[in-house]
Amino acid sequence: MICVLAGGVGAARLLNGLKDVLPAEEITAIVNTGDDVIMHGLYICPDLDTVTYTLAGVNNTETGWGLKGETWLAMESLKKLGGETWFNLGDRDLATHLYRTGRLSEGAGLKEVTAEITSSMGIGVNLLPMTENRVETMVTLLESENEVSFQEYFVKYRHDVAISSVRFNGSKEAKATPGVIDVINKAEIVIIAPSNPLVSIAPIFSVPEISKAIKARKKDTVAVSPIVAGAAIKGPADRLLNELGHEASVEGVAKYYQDWISALVIDNADFERAKGIESLGINCVVTETVMADSQIAASLGSTLLGLKR
Amino acid sequence: MICVLAGGVGAARLLNGLKDVLPAEEITAIVNTGDDVIMHGLYICPDLDTVTYTLAGVNNTETGWGLKGETWLAMESLKKLGGETWFNLGDRDLATHLYRTGRLSEGAGLKEVTAEITSSMGIGVNLLPMTENRVETMVTLLESENEVSFQEYFVKYRHDVAISSVRFNGSKEAKATPGVIDVINKAEIVIIAPSNPLVSIAPIFSVPEISKAIKARKKDTVAVSPIVAGAAIKGPADRLLNELGHEASVEGVAKYYQDWISALVIDNADFERAKGIESLGINCVVTETVMADSQIAASLGSTLLGLKR
Numbered sequence: 001m002i003c004v005l006a007g008g009v010g011a012a013r014l015l016n017g018l019k020d021v022l023p024a025e026e027i028t029a030i031v032n033t034g035d036d037v038i039m040h041g042l043y044i045c046p047d048l049d050t051v052t053y054t055l056a057g058v059n060n061t062e063t064g065w066g067l068k069g070e071t072w073l074a075m076e077s078l079k080k081l082g083g084e085t086w087f088n089l090g091d092r093d094l095a096t097h098l099y100r101t102g103r104l105s106e107g108a109g110l111k112e113v114t115a116e117i118t119s120s121m122g123i124g125v126n127l128l129p130m131t132e133n134r135v136e137t138m139v140t141l142l143e144s145e146n147e148v149s150f151q152e153y154f155v156k157y158r159h160d161v162a163i164s165s166v167r168f169n170g171s172k173e174a175k176a177t178p179g180v181i182d183v184i185n186k187a188e189i190v191i192i193a194p195s196n197p198l199v200s201i202a203p204i205f206s207v208p209e210i211s212k213a214i215k216a217r218k219k220d221t222v223a224v225s226p227i228v229a230g231a232a233i234k235g236p237a238d239r240l241l242n243e244l245g246h247e248a249s250v251e252g253v254a255k256y257y258q259d260w261i262s263a264l265v266i267d268n269a270d271f272e273r274a275k276g277i278e279s280l281g282i283n284c285v286v287t288e289t290v291m292a293d294s295q296i297a298a299s300l301g302s303t304l305l306g307l308k309r
Numbered sequence: 310m311i312c313v314l315a316g317g318v319g320a321a322r323l324l325n326g327l328k329d330v331l332p333a334e335e336i337t338a339i340v341n342t343g344d345d346v347i348m349h350g351l352y353i354c355p356d357l358d359t360v361t362y363t364l365a366g367v368n369n370t371e372t373g374w375g376l377k378g379e380t381w382l383a384m385e386s387l388k389k390l391g392g393e394t395w396f397n398l399g400d401r402d403l404a405t406h407l408y409r410t411g412r413l414s415e416g417a418g419l420k421e422v423t424a425e426i427t428s429s430m431g432i433g434v435n436l437l438p439m440t441e442n443r444v445e446t447m448v449t450l451l452e453s454e455n456e457v458s459f460q461e462y463f464v465k466y467r468h469d470v471a472i473s474s475v476r477f478n479g480s481k482e483a484k485a486t487p488g489v490i491d492v493i494n495k496a497e498i499v500i501i502a503p504s505n506p507l508v509s510i511a512p513i514f515s516v517p518e519i520s521k522a523i524k525a526r527k528k529d530t531v532a533v534s535p536i537v538a539g540a541a542i543k544g545p546a547d548r549l550l551n552e553l554g555h556e557a558s559v560e561g562v563a564k565y566y567q568d569w570i571s572a573l574v575i576d577n578a579d580f581e582r583a584k585g586i587e588s589l590g591i592n593c594v595v596t597e598t599v600m601a602d603s604q605i606a607a608s609l610g611s612t613l614l615g616l617k618r
Contacts, residue, residue, distance in 0.1 A: 041350050077401040098349035102393065
C-alpha cells in the first residue's frame, strides 16, 4: 500500500499515473481540505472533487476544474437573482455538493461521504480527507491587508494579487481523519504529490498528528517538485514561494520539505540542481515530471515506486 | 391595500387575478411557510416560490411547480450519486434555493430574502412569509402511524396515502414576520385564497398572533372555497377534509373557517348550498371560482374587491 499527500490537479495526474502501474486499491490519497468552502449553504471540497473527477475520467480539461460537458443554468439564474457567482458551479457539479451537504447534515462524516461519492463514480483509489474538522486556509492580501479564504484569493481574485501570509485556521485543534495516521504508518512509501507546497500540502502538515506521523516516516517519504525550472506547472506556487520568503526553485522546495522527506524528484530541466539538493542531505531523483500525457504520468509513477525500500 | 392569505397554486392564480384589477403594489400576500423544507442543505420554500414564479409568469404549467423550460441535469447527476431525488429540483430553480440559503446563512431574514428574489423577478405584489421562525407542517400517516414532513407526504408519497392528523411544529412559539400584523390590521379586505384549508391556510393560523389578528378583522375577511362540488380543484384538500373529520364541501369549508370569516365565495356549481352557508351566519357569494384562465381570475378578483366595506 502506498500513501500520497494530495492537492488538486497535479496530484490527480500523479494518482492516475500510479494507478496505471499498480492496483488502484493499493493507493490511498490523503487530500487537502483547507480549500473547502461553504457557498450558498453547500459544502464544497475543490481538491477532493478535482481528484475524484480526474480519476473517474470525467474532469473538465478545458477549465481545469469541474466536470466535462458541463452546463451552467443554475449559475446563470443565480446571477439574475443577484447572487454571488464568482465561484462557478456547473449544473452536474452541483449534484456532488448537494449530495455531500445533504449527507453531512444527516450526520455522516466527510470520510464516509467521500467514500460514497468515489464509489458511485467507480474510483478504486481510496481518498481520505486530511481531517473531518474544519481547517480553513486563510490568505492575507499584501496591499489591502485583508484576510480572505483561499478560494476568494484563488478564484475570485484569480490569484492575481500578492499575499503576505497564509494560516490554517482551526488546524491546531484538528484531528486526522480516522485511518489517515494508520495509512501513513503502514505505507511502503509516502509520496508528496507535485501540489502547491504552501497552500495544498502545508494545510495537510498543519494537522499536528499528520505532520508528526510523516516526520516519523521521513526515510520513506519522497516529494515530487511542483516547481520546474523556477516556475509552477499550474497555479501560483512559484509566486507564493517568493512572496512568502522561499526560493521558487527545486532547492526552495527541498528546503521547505526537508523536515519531512528523504528524497525529492525533480524534472530533467533542473538536472544541474541535483547536487544542491543532495547537499541538503536529500536524495535527488531526476526524471521527466511534467505529466503532459498518461505515459509520462505512469513513468513517473514507476520511478516513484522504484524508490520503495 | 388588500391582504391575501396564500398557499401555492390556487393562491397564485387569485393573486394574478387581483393584480389585473388593482395595482400590484396594493396587494400583500401572507404566504404559508409550513411546507418549507431543507433538502441537501438548501432552504426551500415551495409556496413562496410557486407564488413568485406564477406572478413573474415563469411558472411551469406542465408540472404545476417550478420554472418553465427547466432542465434537470443536477438531479440526474444526484441520482447517479445515490442521492435523494424525490423532491425534484430543476437546474434554474436551484438558483432560487442557492440564493436564499446563501443569504439566510449570511444572517438575512426570510422577509428580506423574499423581497430580494421577488424584486429581481420584477414582481410588484408584496410577499410576506407568515413567519421567519421555523414552523413545520407534520403529517401522521394513518396506516404506518409515521409522522412525516408535509413535503414527504405531498411529493414523496404523492399524497396517495391516508393521514390521521396534522400538526404545526414550532408554531406556538412562532412570531408573525414583521409587517404581517400591520398589514392584517390595515387591509381594506382580508382574502383567504382558495388554498388547502388544513395544510396551506391552517399553518398561517397556527401562528397565534396571526390567528388573533384575523379574528379581529372577521367582518372584513372573506375566503374563497377551494372545494367545488365536493372536490378539490387541485391536490388533496377534499380527501384531507374527510380524513380529518370535516366535510369535503363548501359547508365543511365554511364551518372550518367560521371563527375567522364573515363571507365565503363559492362556485356556481354549489349555488344550491348558499343557504346552508348563510345559516352559519356567513355571507355567501356565488360566482365562477375555477380560475381556468386569466379572465376568470380577474373576474373573481373584481368580485372580491366588490366585497370591501
